Amino acid sequence: MYDNELDGKKEKVIVFAVAVGDSELQDVEASLDEMTELLKTAGAETCGRLIQPREYPDHGLYLGKGKIEELRELICETGATGVCCDDELSPAQLMNLTDALDIKVMDRTMVILDIFAAHAGSYEGKLQVELAQLKFRATRLVGMRSSLSRLGGGIGTRGPGEKKLEIDRRVIRDRISRLKAELREVVSRRDEQRKQRSRSHIPVVSIVGYTNAGKSTLLNYVTGAGVLEEDKLFATLDPTTRNYGLKSGQQILLTDTVGFIRKLPHHLVEAFKSTLEEAKYSDIILHVVDASDENRDKNMETVYDTLRQLKIDEETEKTIITVFNKTDMIENKDELYSIKDLISDRTVYISAKTGWGVEELFDVIEEILRNSKSYIRHTFPYTEAGKLGIIRKYGELITEEYLEDGIFVEAYVPKAILGQLGLD
Numbered sequence: 226m227y228d229n230e231l232d233g234k235k236e237k238v239i240v241f242a243v244a245v246g247d248s249e250l251q252d253v254e255a256s257l258d259e260m261t262e263l264l265k266t267a268g269a270e271t272c273g274r275l276i277q278p279r280e281y282p283d284h285g286l287y288l289g290k291g292k293i294e295e296l297r298e299l300i301c302e303t304g305a306t307g308v309c310c311d312d313e314l315s316p317a318q319l320m321n322l323t324d325a326l327d328i329k330v331m332d333r334t335m336v337i338l339d340i341f342a343a344h345a346g347s348y349e350g351k352l353q354v355e356l357a358q359l360k361f362r363a364t365r366l367v368g369m370r371s372s373l374s375r376l377g378g379g380i381g382t383r384g385p386g387e388k389k390l391e392i393d394r395r396v397i398r399d400r401i402s403r404l405k406a407e408l409r410e411v412v413s414r415r416d417e418q419r420k421q422r423s424r425s426h427i428p429v430v431s432i433v434g435y436t437n438a439g440k441s442t443l444l445n446y447v448t449g450a451g452v453l454e455e456d457k458l459f460a461t462l463d464p465t466t467r468n469y470g471l472k473s474g475q476q477i478l479l480t481d482t483v484g485f486i487r488k489l490p491h492h493l494v495e496a497f498k499s500t501l502e503e504a505k506y507s508d509i510i511l512h513v514v515d516a517s518d519e520n521r522d523k524n525m526e527t528v529y530d531t532l533r534q535l536k537i538d539e540e541t542e543k544t545i546i547t548v549f550n551k552t553d554m555i556e557n558k559d560e561l562y563s564i565k566d567l568i569s570d571r572t573v574y575i576s577a578k579t580g581w582g583v584e585e586l587f588d589v590i591e592e593i594l595r596n597s598k599s600y601i602r603h604t605f606p607y608t609e610a611g612k613l614g615i616i617r618k619y620g621e622l623i624t625e626e627y628l629e630d631g632i633f634v635e636a637y638v639p640k641a642i643l644g645q646l647g648l649d
């Protein structure tokens with residue numbers, strides 16, 4: 226999809242991290258595994274790794290002096306074309322490391338931004354990525370420029386904002402305010418669409434979860450939406466919403482959106498706020514979890530943290546269904562059912578790939594929606610026969626009997642339309 230090459234050859238990268246204070250080595254290793262996946266998605270190959278246990282990262286160089294020496298040797302041995310830090314480096318650290326190693330230096334944020342740049346499809350997505358990249362780069366122009374002139378191209382240089390590297394800060398500032406203004410317009414248009422949606426009383430169910438959990442696969446399985454599903458991180462950036470009819474005839478809107486990850490760059494969260502916040506405007510949240518991932522618990526924690534950061538859940542009291550996916554990868558069913566999430570309201574086990582358990586998931590959704598409705602038994606006079614249309618559209622009509630004095634109805638209806646029916 227985009228140019229993965231650096232002067233004609235694939236980038237070869239050494240990943241490194243500091244294991245701070247009392248952090249578990251195993252967690253740092255897992256994070257570096259993920260960093261390796263991120264680099265692979267961005268088109269680079271990882272050829273080595275280095276971890277330094279330290280109280281905290283060095284202010285000037287991130288690593289200690291001795292480790293820098295070790296890293297330099299590793300670069301020689303492996304023929305690496307660059308190094309990548311698993312944390313976001315400060316502008317000073319980036320510049321100092323570039324000088325000390327005389328090689329291209331990247332960090333986790335740069336790689337994530339690069340992937341987002343390559344995957345942004347919509348106008349809104351592109352604006353968001355460019356905004357995040359410009360804000361990130363604005364403070365790092367000096368260090369990046371020297372490393373770029375040394376190696377020209379590859380990760381960190383792609384995207385809508387790439388040509389802006391050579392221009393001065395004032396121009397960047399102007400561009401940032403222009404982008405912000407354009408984004409405000411796009412976002413207000415989206416708000417309008419959301420308002421219309423909520424006026425239509427159709428319940429919205431949003432799919433959230435860690436990147437690569439299988440969110441798009443689930444949406445595709447049930448609605449044939451045709452969203453790109455890939456064994457890559459951040460395959461989806463733009464929200465996709467599809468209509469879906471439940472067994473009772475009740476219509477819902479299903480929304481798939483961008484995934485979460487540990488250490489999601491701060492500028493990205495800011496720029497992508499309206500996309501990431503999609504779940505805020507839904508009635509039910511499906512939290513899709515890759516049950517077969519050994520870092521499952523950490524990933525779930527990250528998703529809850531991100532939801533909290535976006536102020537979803539606490540103020541809104543949403544129903545969360547945890548959907549343990551990829552169960553086809555777990556043969557032992559006892560082991561499968563021992564996987565639990567104690568925070569969510571409900572837990573369901575599925576395989577979005579084979580469809581196993583998906584019907585039960587939608588039964589649970591149906592039950593939750595029904596419980597959020599009022600049960601009514603009422604006889605409407607024939608002059609109000611039009612109200613049956615409203616019930617059919619927004620609720621679930623169970624019985625209708627045409628009696629002498631009117632139409633007897635038994636139904637579940639959303640509380641919001643009781644007034645319209647003259648029943649509040």
Ligand SMILES: Nc1nc2c(ncn2[C@@H]2O[C@H](COP(=O)(O)OP(=O)(O)OP(=O)(O)O)[C@@H](O)[C@H]2O)c(=O)[nH]1
Pocket residue numbers: 434435436437438439440441442443453454455456457458459460461462482483484485550551552553554575576577578579
């Ligand atoms: N074995 C198995 N693989 C699955 C299942 N569901 C999804 N996958 C695979 O997992 C990978 C990621 O799936 P996606 O649907 O793209 O994941 P996503 O959550 O949308 O990921 P992002 O958009 O990148 O955040 C793909 O290779 C899917 O084929 C499942 O139930 N079983």
Ligand SMILES: [Mg+2]
Pocket residue numbers: 440441442453454460461482
């Ligand atoms: Mg996806």
